[in-house]
Amino acid sequence: MADRTPAERLDRALDSLLTGGFATRERELRPLLDTADQLRIALAPVPVSARFEADLARRVAAGRRAGRFDFHVPTWLLLTGAVSSAAVGVGVTAYAVWRGTHRSS
Amino acid sequence: MSESMPIGPLAFDPAAEGAAQRDPDFSAVSSAQHDRATFAVLYRRYLDAVYSYAFYQLGDHHDAEDVTARTFMAALRGIGSFRNEGASFRAWLFRIARNTIANAHRTRARRRTEPMDAIPLEPPAPDADPAGLALQAEEARRIRAAVIALPDDRRQVVLLRFADGLSAREIGEVLDRSEGAVRVLLHRALKDLAGHLRR
Numbered sequence: 001m002a003d004r005t006p007a008e009r010l011d012r013a014l015d016s017l018l019t020g021g022f023a024t025r026e027r028e029l030r031p032l033l034d035t036a037d038q039l040r041i042a043l044a045p046v047p048v049s050a051r052f053e054a055d056l057a058r059r060v061a062a063g064r065r066a067g068r069f070d071f072h073v074p075t076w077l078l079l080t081g082a083v084s085s086a087a088v089g090v091g092v093t094a095y096a097v098w099r100g101t102h103r104s105s
Numbered sequence: 106m107s108e109s110m111p112i113g114p115l116a117f118d119p120a121a122e123g124a125a126q127r128d129p130d131f132s133a134v135s136s137a138q139h140d141r142a143t144f145a146v147l148y149r150r151y152l153d154a155v156y157s158y159a160f161y162q163l164g165d166h167h168d169a170e171d172v173t174a175r176t177f178m179a180a181l182r183g184i185g186s187f188r189n190e191g192a193s194f195r196a197w198l199f200r201i202a203r204n205t206i207a208n209a210h211r212t213r214a215r216r217r218t219e220p221m222d223a224i225p226l227e228p229p230a231p232d233a234d235p236a237g238l239a240l241q242a243e244e245a246r247r248i249r250a251a252v253i254a255l256p257d258d259r260r261q262v263v264l265l266r267f268a269d270g271l272s273a274r275e276i277g278e279v280l281d282r283s284e285g286a287v288r289v290l291l292h293r294a295l296k297d298l299a300g301h302l303r304r
Contacts, residue, residue, distance in 0.1 A: 005288075006292060007285075007288040007289045007291070007292040008285075008288055010288070010291070010292050010295065011273050011288045011291065011292075014266065014291075015272070018266075018267075018270060031299050032292070032295040032296065032299055034299070035295050035298050035299040035302060036267070036295060038244070038248050038302065039248060039252070039263065039267040039298070040267055041245065042244070042245040042248035042249055042252075043157075043161060043248075043249070043252070043263075043264065043267045043268040044268075045153045045154065045157045045268070046153070046156060046157040046160045046161070046169075047153070048152055048153055048156045048170075048173075049166075049170075052170050052173075053152060056148075056152070056173065056174050056177060057145065057148065059174065059178065060144060060145060060148050060177060060178070060181055061142075061145070063178055063181050063182070
């Protein structure tokens, strides 16, 4: 489908420019693409310091270990465990009461 | 600055079929959702891009490092809730970064920052022309200053497109705009910048 608006044609040309291809022959877009090319150069990736990269990598690894239990235990399993524990507690208490009642009589 | 922020699934077009297949990070994200150890792959892949995005907006290496660290820690915490429903992982990550940067702007509103031309440059080639290098650095500084002077929405679009290489669709996912609106913003931003840089 043909691009209809200048904004769409520019965006398509930028896709080409940013992937190293030939942008366009359209005269109308040429000044904008020249500016885009300047932006591409001026906004090059900023290097990250090796110290920061290593520190954050350690924090990411530590965060992973600290969160392992929370991440891997599903909510339904925790709820089932809580309900089961409560049921066992109630059962044991009821049995103790029943035994106490029968012993005293 | 709080590290708690909305990082759940993004509410984008759920009808966007095949989004999972279009997301180049799909397999790495799936892997990280099952085993956090593999999040390191995504961390290494996007560290420079997130850092650059933060630095170009904050103009300060220390703040950019802080924002980058918060972004990745938030992403690590939220990766389990990420659902690929029309939005790519990259867009989701940059959305977290954008929120974190907004928080950083709020908390340091009155603090002075280092100018952006303090970007460490690649070491020049031994036979490089010093005058040419100085001219190139000055031109880059002038362009970055013009970008920073743009209205916020246009500045965001320019940085995400040129510094981070996001597509118009992905930028729309980060900024909650339609793809068409992003293209129009980009077109206007380039016209502004072309006019400004001609002066």
